[in-house]
Amino acid sequence: xxxxxxxxxxxxxxxxxxxxxxxxxxxxxxxxxxxxxxxxxxxxxxxxxxxxxxxxxxxxxxxxxxxxxxxxxxxxxxxxxxxxxxxxxxxxxxxxxxxxxxxxxxxxxxxxxxxxxxxx
Numbered sequence: 001x002x003x004x005x006x007x008x009x010x011x012x013x014x015x016x017x018x019x020x021x022x023x024x025x026x027x028x029x030x031x032x033x034x035x036x037x038x039x040x041x042x043x044x045x046x047x048x049x050x051x052x053x054x055x056x057x058x059x060x061x062x063x064x065x066x067x068x069x070x071x072x073x074x075x076x077x078x079x080x081x082x083x084x085x086x087x088x089x090x091x092x093x094x095x096x097x098x099x100x101x102x103x104x105x106x107x108x109x110x111x112x113x114x115x116x117x118x119x120x
Contacts (some may be wrong), residue, residue, distance in 0.1 A: 003035075005075045006042050007086040008064040013076040058094065062087055 050060040065086040066073050073081045
Protein backbone atom coordinates (compact mmCIF):
# COMPACT_ATOMS: atom_id res chain seq x y z
CA UNK A 1 0.00 0.00 0.00
CA UNK A 2 3.05 2.26 0.23
CA UNK A 3 2.70 3.42 -3.36
CA UNK A 4 -0.69 2.25 -4.56
CA UNK A 5 -1.30 5.24 -6.85
CA UNK A 6 1.91 4.47 -8.70
CA UNK A 7 3.43 7.24 -10.80
CA UNK A 8 0.12 9.03 -11.26
CA UNK A 9 -1.14 12.21 -9.59
CA UNK A 10 -4.25 10.66 -8.08
CA UNK A 11 -5.25 12.98 -5.23
CA UNK A 12 -7.85 10.73 -3.60
CA UNK A 13 -7.88 6.94 -3.60
CA UNK A 14 -9.41 4.14 -1.63
CA UNK A 15 -8.33 0.54 -1.49
CA UNK A 16 -10.50 -2.36 -0.34
CA UNK A 17 -8.72 -5.63 0.30
CA UNK A 18 -8.95 -8.85 2.22
CA UNK A 19 -5.93 -10.50 3.81
CA UNK A 20 -5.86 -14.26 4.09
CA UNK A 21 -3.27 -16.36 5.91
CA UNK A 22 -2.39 -19.46 3.92
CA UNK A 23 0.47 -21.83 3.36
CA UNK A 24 -0.14 -21.73 -0.42
CA UNK A 25 1.69 -19.19 -2.55
CA UNK A 26 -1.00 -17.04 -4.27
CA UNK A 27 1.11 -15.26 -6.90
CA UNK A 28 4.76 -16.07 -7.51
CA UNK A 29 8.37 -15.50 -6.52
CA UNK A 30 8.19 -11.83 -5.57
CA UNK A 31 9.83 -10.12 -2.64
CA UNK A 32 6.76 -8.55 -1.12
CA UNK A 33 3.65 -9.93 -2.78
CA UNK A 34 1.82 -6.69 -3.52
CA UNK A 35 3.44 -4.65 -6.30
CA UNK A 36 3.26 -6.85 -9.43
CA UNK A 37 -0.43 -7.83 -9.23
CA UNK A 38 -1.36 -4.39 -7.91
CA UNK A 39 0.47 -2.59 -10.74
CA UNK A 40 -1.32 -4.81 -13.25
CA UNK A 41 -4.68 -3.68 -11.83
CA UNK A 42 -3.62 -0.01 -11.73
CA UNK A 43 -2.52 -0.06 -15.37
CA UNK A 44 -5.68 -1.90 -16.43
CA UNK A 45 -7.69 0.85 -14.75
CA UNK A 46 -5.76 3.44 -16.76
CA UNK A 47 -6.65 1.53 -19.95
CA UNK A 48 -10.32 1.33 -18.94
CA UNK A 49 -10.38 5.07 -18.23
CA UNK A 50 -8.76 5.81 -21.61
CA UNK A 51 -11.35 3.71 -23.44
CA UNK A 52 -14.18 5.36 -21.52
CA UNK A 53 -12.88 8.81 -22.40
CA UNK A 54 -12.05 7.85 -25.96
CA UNK A 55 -8.38 8.84 -25.70
CA UNK A 56 -5.10 7.08 -26.36
CA UNK A 57 -3.88 4.97 -23.40
CA UNK A 58 -0.43 6.60 -23.60
CA UNK A 59 -2.03 10.06 -23.51
CA UNK A 60 -4.03 9.41 -20.34
CA UNK A 61 -0.85 8.24 -18.68
CA UNK A 62 1.10 11.32 -19.81
CA UNK A 63 -1.66 13.62 -18.55
CA UNK A 64 -1.67 11.96 -15.14
CA UNK A 65 2.03 11.42 -14.41
CA UNK A 66 3.28 13.30 -11.37
CA UNK A 67 5.28 16.15 -12.95
CA UNK A 68 8.92 16.57 -11.85
CA UNK A 69 8.28 20.07 -10.46
CA UNK A 70 5.77 18.65 -7.92
CA UNK A 71 8.38 16.65 -5.96
CA UNK A 72 8.53 15.89 -3.15
CA UNK A 73 5.00 14.59 -3.71
CA UNK A 74 2.68 13.13 -1.08
CA UNK A 75 0.43 10.42 -2.51
CA UNK A 76 -3.10 9.64 -1.31
CA UNK A 77 -1.85 7.11 1.26
CA UNK A 78 0.25 9.82 2.94
CA UNK A 79 3.57 8.41 1.74
CA UNK A 80 6.01 10.77 0.08
CA UNK A 81 7.83 10.31 -3.21
CA UNK A 82 11.11 12.21 -3.33
CA UNK A 83 11.72 12.34 -7.09
CA UNK A 84 10.71 11.06 -10.50
CA UNK A 85 10.65 11.90 -14.19
CA UNK A 86 7.92 9.57 -15.36
CA UNK A 87 7.07 11.26 -18.64
CA UNK A 88 10.72 11.31 -19.73
CA UNK A 89 11.07 7.62 -18.83
CA UNK A 90 7.89 6.73 -20.70
CA UNK A 91 9.01 8.63 -23.80
CA UNK A 92 12.37 6.87 -23.70
CA UNK A 93 10.58 3.49 -23.55
CA UNK A 94 8.19 4.53 -26.33
CA UNK A 95 11.18 5.15 -28.60
CA UNK A 96 12.46 1.66 -27.80
CA UNK A 97 9.03 0.19 -28.55
CA UNK A 98 8.90 1.95 -31.92
CA UNK A 99 12.28 0.44 -32.79
CA UNK A 100 11.16 -3.01 -31.68
CA UNK A 101 7.95 -2.72 -33.68
CA UNK A 102 9.86 -1.77 -36.80
CA UNK A 103 12.32 -4.62 -36.30
CA UNK A 104 9.55 -7.15 -35.64
CA UNK A 105 7.66 -6.13 -38.76
CA UNK A 106 4.35 -5.97 -36.92
CA UNK A 107 1.44 -7.09 -39.04
CA UNK A 108 3.37 -9.67 -41.05
CA UNK A 109 1.93 -13.11 -40.71
CA UNK A 110 -1.66 -11.92 -40.35
CA UNK A 111 -2.52 -13.55 -43.64
CA UNK A 112 -1.67 -16.89 -41.99
CA UNK A 113 -3.65 -16.09 -38.84
CA UNK A 114 -0.49 -15.19 -36.92
CA UNK A 115 -0.67 -11.74 -35.41
CA UNK A 116 2.43 -9.98 -34.14
CA UNK A 117 2.48 -6.88 -32.03
CA UNK A 118 4.22 -4.99 -29.29
CA UNK A 119 2.62 -4.73 -25.87
CA UNK A 120 3.40 -1.86 -23.56
